[in-house]
Amino acid sequence: MTANELTASEVAASIRDGRRTAEAVARACLDRIAARDSAVRAWAFVDPDAVIRRARELDAGPLRGPLHGVPIGVKDMIDTADMPTQHNSPIFADHRPSLDAAPVATLRAAGAIILGKTDTTEFAAAGRWAATRHPLDARHSPGGSSAGSAAAVADWQVPLALGTQTAGSTMRPASFCGVFAFKPTWGAVSREGLKLYAASLDTLTWFARSVADLDLLCDVFAIADDAPTAPVSVSGARIALCRSPAWSFAQPGTETAMDVVAEQLRAAGAVVTMLDLPEPFADLGFGVHQAVMFSEGRAAFLNLARTHPDLLHDDFHARVGNRAGISRARLLAAYDQAAACRPLFDAIAREYDAVLTPSARGEAPRLEAGPGDAVFNRMWTLLHVPCVNIPVCAGPAGLPVGLTLVGPRFTDRQLLATARAVAAAIRP
């Protein structure tokens, strides 16, 4: 196993123990990128010399923190002071922010090496798609908008990568690419220095190849539940399968994944039941989410529409001009319905040890069809609840399909403990 194939936890432990250097790990990742980037195209920017310099600095100094020497990819709509942040927009070609985004600064303070910037859908929203290809089959999309982050982690180019989610920009590409990913409770981590799209939805996320690595970043970001994490055993656990109001959009890959999970968890001793959400949830992931996202995007892109009208993709002019015709009354009704559903869902979810729901319609679509549909993710983003993508099985085309584990708000750490147990039970 080469160092680029290690998890972040393994990298950190081996550097801490003196078995590896940060430089050796960084070189292994850079070598993998050099070998694979023409096929996968996960990166918008990598400066190998700068990465090696940072690794040598870390190797020469004291231990900085729990991520000492761990390479991390950063979605290219998150500010970095020493690299461009281009948002896949011509307006920001070669743009260099003066500051690291808050989460990037926190990662660096913990010893992380920012390996480079990963490609994204324009402003993590609409417009131009990432150039990234699916690591397992270049004819397919890795999903979006966090395309490069998902693909780079899946393709063993980096053990961890930051993404974001406003609709389904993390759970979906994680499912397509077959990696773990975590969306914390809205508000648990600062979003300063991430491109703004929808203030009440935008959430920093991260991709990894183990649940332990997802948990490691929770430590670094000081995410804490009220209660200490309780041990989780799948045997006897109450597991809810929630097909969600979007179930009619499910394709065979996702149908299979739900069956596989039910069967394997039952085999492990879990009590698996179906969960149908009550009426107020029916359109949360459809018109309600859309009213919030589009209306907040109306304010978010006004400045670019005014300053760079010709370089701004028409998708954003559509937001600013409110071409969807969403009234303020509709927006307020959406805010209030979502807000009323949040405690309702928390109460429902507390009746179970885990709620599992689709991460995507099915396997990764063909490239020309675009980065896929967030239909199974939007409701959860709007509900502000923590979500973990767990790879489950392969679909009919042999590409990965995952499911999302969901918990009540601010039970992030407990949810990851559950995810670890569930993942162990359902992986062959």
Added chain:
Amino acid sequence: MTANELTASEVAASIRDGRRTAEAVARACLDRIAARDSAVRAWAFVDPDAVIRRARELDAGPLRGPLHGVPIGVKDMIDTADMPTQHNSPIFADHRPSLDAAPVATLRAAGAIILGKTDTTEFAAAGRWAATRHPLDARHSPGGSSAGSAAAVADWQVPLALGTQTAGSTMRPASFCGVFAFKPTWGAVSREGLKLYAASLDTLTWFARSVADLDLLCDVFAIADDAPTAPVSVSGARIALCRSPAWSFAQPGTETAMDVVAEQLRAAGAVVTMLDLPEPFADLGFGVHQAVMFSEGRAAFLNLARTHPDLLHDDFHARVGNRAGISRARLLAAYDQAAACRPLFDAIAREYDAVLTPSARGEAPRLEAGPGDAVFNRMWTLLHVPCVNIPVCAGPAGLPVGLTLVGPRFTDRQLLATARAVAAAIRP
């Protein structure tokens, strides 16, 4: 009348008509600043040469937009690409952002001249106070956190200034300094490039010397209600006086202002009644707001606590370390209570043409007592409703006292129309 005494609307009209140049207006403001800055200390940064260069550029070119040549002050926790943004924090001494904050870019695209950066409480939150003095009496505070913006507008140094409000950082200093100010509905204007404190509370605001000027910036920021603005007549209007659950904190200046308003509006033919909010509103401006602000601040300042622990004021370490001991359960209860009260208040406010409530406890406090108390503002910030400060009268010490006009969410333009009529009726 010298050009620095004009309102923004007057400046814009006179430049458009060729009666004045942008340079002449800018020079008048700079002269006023030169004469008064040692007493008022409203500014964290002004570069007169750069201001004159920008004014000449505008004078030499075509009309850029509705703010062509209008000088605007910007609170020094809002990013500006050509000036420092220092947040009144030693961590950001001489820091120069690479980009304008979204609202600054929008103002510039409309032809505005950013006159300089106005002093603020550290990170618009806590820690160090602004150095600014009350323009009418240097022994008093102008309020905070938007201290410099309120004082500069009140002291005829600039016709318009941007501020922010997370608790009471705009309505309170506007009341103390005797100027108009507007807090739009949460989410109506992008907050990208403003220092993040509490994502669900932080709101861009602006100060002016007329309601028309507040409205002018609404045009520029494309703030639109669902319905066209209806004409407002105070005669026959239903006016609610809402003492609010904080009434026991009111001092004689505010008690007088409420009496003055009731009397003058009745004299103008309005039907003035008292409004008591129902039980769920009782602690919104106290424990509920605090739970949200402190908990969101816990995430917002984590990066600075990790990267610059010695330069970060202890107030922010207190947020990050959750020294207030606010549990996640308490935060969620606060979110859900606030969310439930928002439509309740909208429905109550729709029964009236205007709801008037205190802007501050009373007159500006003495400097050594600090920038004042947000006790009368926090509930409205949490409710996301638009607010206008209207100067009403002088208090016992001869300093100004204002009141806040509040409306349902996303009735920003109608609220300003009402404010114009109310202000005309209550001014002597």
